[in-house]
Amino acid sequence: MNVKTTKTKIQHYVPQFFQRYFSHENNGNTIGMFNVNTGVFKASVPIRTQSYKDYFYGKSGELETWLSELESKSAPIFRAMWEKEQLPIYKSAEHLDMVHFALILDLRNPLRFNLLEDxxxxxxxxxxxxxxxxxPTNLIPKFKELQTERGKLSSLTSAHLLVPELLDLKFKLIRNKTAKPFIISDNPLxxxxxxxxxxxxxxxSxxxxxxxxxxxxxxxxxxCVLMIYDSEIYKVGNxxxxxxxxxxxxxxDQLNILQVLNSSNIVNFNHCASEYYIQTLVDKSxxxxxxxxxxxxxxxxxxxSSDSEANIQINELGMTNLETNLNIQKVKFTTKSKYINLEDRNGQYRKNAKLTIVKPFVVPSIVYKPI
Known part of the structure; x- marks a missing residue:
């Protein structure tokens, strides 16, 4: 075990650099937190104490080092969004890095691994x-394997294979012109x-x-909120x-409520969010x-079949969706979207996306035929 391993016991699944963008009074060290389950509100706590687990990515340091390198490459891209209101050029190297970071942010979260256990x-x-x-229970050993350090390393480091299939999605920056702040959670994507x-x-799903x-x-x-979306379906602003x-x-409020519903149990925010406002969001959620x-x-x-009628079953494994009847400014359905036919399972996929693009930690459907 190298020296670095002993120093990285606290392993964050929401990167500290990202949490600093929401720091209290922009101090870069502390952040507000509210525990959705217990109702505890704290206006300022150390960022180091938020969204982490001890040795969550293992004790070898291999995956933690890989994630740190990804974060170092991604941080300037996201900082430029709110500091300069600058987005990556479409299909540039920065665009690929932005999408890769977003995927990993989703897949590295403890909720993904807890899902496998559940x-x-x-x-x-x-x-x-x-x-x-x-x-049949033949999936259980695979799920257990994915929860190990080696399983996490394999799944996360191979996620870059999904990036090219997501480059058809467009992206824009939503700029908040109200007095209410955007918030994040312990599962912010x-x-x-x-x-x-x-x-x-x-x-x-x-x-x-x-x-x-x-x-x-x-x-x-x-x-600011980064929005990545299917432009065949949505028209976002001009x-x-x-x-x-x-x-x-x-x-x-609608976008902030999504953070509450997507969280494990913690939402975070800066000094612009009052305890009353956060509690109101939780109550509405x-x-x-x-x-x-x-x-x-x-x-x-x-x-x-040719000579009989056989019984089969589809066992659908998945997780519950976020569904709040979202309806926000300047996000409209395209005319084309109204005529899309969803007659079968394949019809739900984008034309340039492979049918195998599903979250690596979720097997959406398996068909078992009787013997």
Whole structure:
């Protein structure tokens, strides 16, 4: 074990550089926090104490070092967004790095690994619809492997393979023109899909990376949110504008409520957010279901063969979506989106996305045929 390993016991899953963009009085050292589960509010706590777990990425230091290098490369890109209101050039190296950072921010979060544990428990307790006993448990060893240090290293370092398939998504900066600040949480990348929500599409998660209508919202400080979106589905402001102004406080509230619902239990903010405002957001969020909770749905299907009718089942493994009937300024559906047909599973994917683009830690559907 090298010296660096002993010094990196505290391993952050929301990078400290990113949390500093929301620091109290811009001091770079402390940040506000509210525990959604206990109701504890603190106006200023050390950033070092937020969004971390001891040796979460292992004791070898290999994955922690890899993540640190990714953060060092990404930090200037995100700093430029709020400091200079500057976005990467489309399909430039910085664009690739921005998307890669966003993916890793999503996949490195403890909620992803907790999901695997919860799915393993559900698999063990879910009854089959076509045979006696429970559904097959052959996925459980794979899920356990992904939760190990070696499994995390393999999954996260291979996520760059997804980046080219996400470059069809466009991106803009939402600029907050109200007195209310944007906030973040211990799981700050919001994955949403207004298009599939409006269609009441319930097959698999609405936030898989290859889906039509995918949206990502990532606050980069209290005044700016990066929005990555499917331009075939959404029109965001004027076509040529890279930055769109949002002056409706209700829209700011909606985006902040998504942070509450996407969190494990902590939301963070700077000095501009009062305890009353944070508590109001939490109270409003209770009308909606929390995101990222594991589920299994068993779908019995009758399949006709040449001489008989066979029973099969699809066991759908996934997590709950963020669904709040989001409706924010300057984000509209394109005319083209109204005529998109979603008759089958393949119809939900973007035309340039491979059907295999799903979150590496979630197996969306497995078909088991009777013997």
């Amino acid at each position: 799915l393993s428990t559900l698999i063990s307790n879910t009854k089959s619809s076509i045979r006696e006993g429970n559904i 919001i994955m949403y899909n207004q298009f599939l929500e409006k269609r009441n599409w319930n097959f698999m 609405n936030s898989d990376y290859g889906l039509k209508g995918l949206q990502m919202f990532l606050p980069v400080n209290d005044q 076509k040529k504008d890279k930055i769109i102004d949002m002056d409706d406080e209700k829209c700011i 209770k009308r909606f279901k929390k995101a990222n909770e594991a589920f299994i749905k068993v779908h019995p299907i009758k399949e006709k």
